[in-house]
Amino acid sequence: MHLVEANGARIPALGLGTWTLKGDACAQMVARALEVGYRHIDTASTYGNEEAVGAGLKASSVRRDEIFLTTKVWYTDIGPGDLERAAEASLRRLGVDHVDLLLIHWPNLQISLRKSIAALNAVRAAGLASHIGVSNFPTDMLKQANAFSEAPLVCNQVEYHPYLSQSKVQSVARSLGMAMVSYCPLHRGGDLFHEAVVRNVANWHQKTPAQVILRWHVQQQGVVAIPRTTRPERLAENFAVFDFELAKSEMASISGLSRAGHRICDYEFSPKWDAA
Numbered sequence: 212m213h214l215v216e217a218n219g220a221r222i223p224a225l226g227l228g229t230w231t232l233k234g235d236a237c238a239q240m241v242a243r244a245l246e247v248g249y250r251h252i253d254t255a256s257t258y259g260n261e262e263a264v265g266a267g268l269k270a271s272s273v274r275r276d277e278i279f280l281t282t283k284v285w286y287t288d289i290g291p292g293d294l295e296r297a298a299e300a301s302l303r304r305l306g307v308d309h310v311d312l313l314l315i316h317w318p319n320l321q322i323s324l325r326k327s328i329a330a331l332n333a334v335r336a337a338g339l340a341s342h343i344g345v346s347n348f349p350t351d352m353l354k355q356a357n358a359f360s361e362a363p364l365v366c367n368q369v370e371y372h373p374y375l376s377q378s379k380v381q382s383v384a385r386s387l388g389m390a391m392v393s394y395c396p397l398h399r400g401g402d403l404f405h406e407a408v409v410r411n412v413a414n415w416h417q418k419t420p421a422q423v424i425l426r427w428h429v430q431q432q433g434v435v436a437i438p439r440t441t442r443p444e445r446l447a448e449n450f451a452v453f454d455f456e457l458a459k460s461e462m463a464s465i466s467g468l469s470r471a472g473h474r475i476c477d478y479e480f481s482p483k484w485d486a487a
């Protein structure tokens with residue numbers, strides 16, 4: 212098991228993203244992923260699949276204490292009181308007594324960050340989450356959140372793939388002892404898999420483009436990736452990224468694909484991002 216150590220948490224470096232997975236298909240994918248060797252599952256209240264993720268965990272023979280389970284509180288629910296209630300509701304839907312990691316899904320400029328972080332700490336102190344963290348926080352807010360938090364924040368989950376540099380967030384997260392968890396790690400497929408550099412590196416290592424990109428993530432210090440797939444046969448492919456290594460020059464060429472403004476997840480409620 213490849214783990215990223217982050218402020219006391221030991222986070223499996225490769226997890227299963229579950230956005231868009233629903234119902235029985237979601238439960239089956241979660242159970243199947245655990246069979247393949249995944250020990251990290253990422254969900255969120257807003258994905259509408261916490262019951263299904265919970266059903267997948269129950270259907271599996273892997274013990275709950277071997278699984279690193281993350282969920283997230285939606286940004287409208289992070290006020291004091293609301294956040295605690297949202298966390299309790301997530302646990303009820305998941306059918307577990309705690310999650311391993313609870314994240315604030317997005318910052319909310321209308322709600323005091325100090326109070327949100329206090330509420331997140333209260334949930335942790337009550338034993339409902341072993342670790343706490345944030346998602347979609349630019350560096351200024353990440354530093355503030357960290358300063359407000361009594362317990363250490365263990366990660367910032369952000370969009371990260373070769374088309375989008377996150378060097379600023381990455382260096383602040385690292386300096387604070389946090390992991391950076393890459394979402395959309397594959398840039399949702401498509402063009403990235405057809406880049407000449409990705410194809411050449413894949414051919415050289417006899418790996419698929421997806422494996423090369425996932426390897427590029429997990430080979431970076433403090434980085435965790437949570438690719439999603441709806442196809443059971445791809446679970447093993449995406450997990451088989453620990454038996455080869457990219458050369459420094461290959462890492463650099465893949466990082467060289469980054470271009471300004473290549474962000475997928477950007478909404479009217481997004482914070483002001485760090486400049487590329």
Ligand SMILES: NC(=O)c1ccc[n+]([C@@H]2O[C@H](COP(=O)([O-])OP(=O)(O)OC[C@H]3O[C@@H](n4cnc5c(N)ncnc54)[C@H](OP(=O)(O)O)[C@@H]3O)[C@@H](O)[C@H]2O)c1
Pocket residue numbers: 227228229230231253254316346347368369393394395396397398399400419421422437438439440441442445448449476
């Ligand atoms: N914190 C946040 O705000 C936030 C935002 C977005 C996502 N997330 C989390 O991050 C997870 C991952 O991000 P994502 O789902 O947006 O995108 P992603 O993991 O980058 O890409 C998923 C897409 O890639 C395809 N794919 C997966 N493995 C492949 C392979 N081996 N070969 C070819 N295509 C492959 C999948 O198609 P198939 O299904 O056909 O395999 C799917 O269309 C989410 O599921 C969610 O848990 C968090």
